[in-house]
Amino acid sequence: MKLNAGIITREIAATKKFYTEVLQFGVTFENEFYLLLHTPDKSAELSFLLPGHPSQQPLFHKAFKGEGVYLTIEVEAVDKLYAEIKKKGIPIAIELRDEPWGDRHFAIVDPNGVGIDIVRYQPQS
Numbered sequence: 001m002k003l004n005a006g007i008i009t010r011e012i013a014a015t016k017k018f019y020t021e022v023l024q025f026g027v028t029f030e031n032e033f034y035l036l037l038h039t040p041d042k043s044a045e046l047s048f049l050l051p052g053h054p055s056q057q058p059l060f061h062k063a064f065k066g067e068g069v070y071l072t073i074e075v076e077a078v079d080k081l082y083a084e085i086k087k088k089g090i091p092i093a094i095e096l097r098d099e100p101w102g103d104r105h106f107a108i109v110d111p112n113g114v115g116i117d118i119v120r121y122q123p124q125s
Contacts, residue, residue, distance in 0.1 A: 006047040007064050014111040066113025078120035082106050
């Protein structure tokens with residue numbers, strides 16, 4: 001079984017720019033109403049769909065309203081990615097920090113309002 005999460009959004013162009021330029025995602029497929037992106041190592045995919053498109057069933061017409069969804073992206077070099085993202089001028093929603101349970105992470109927000117937690121998991125010390 002493979003999971004591909006999808007978000008229905010009017011912000012397809014801004015979303016593509018954000019994920020490809022900020023997080024180095026690649027484009028797996030795109031057309032005028034659908035964008036399928038993959039992580040740099042191609043281990044996961046994320047899709048975006050224009051709302052109300054006539055090719056889609058009504059279930060997939062309503063746009064995401066920007067609340068109640070988050071993504072977690074696990075990376076090895078969280079400090080390096082944090083520095084790169086800050087250098088690009090991307091607003092940081094949660095500054096880089098260590099949690100008592102061992103995670104080192106920070107968070108940003110995509111053009112759709114989706115919180116993205118970028119984390120390096122590590123055992124508690």
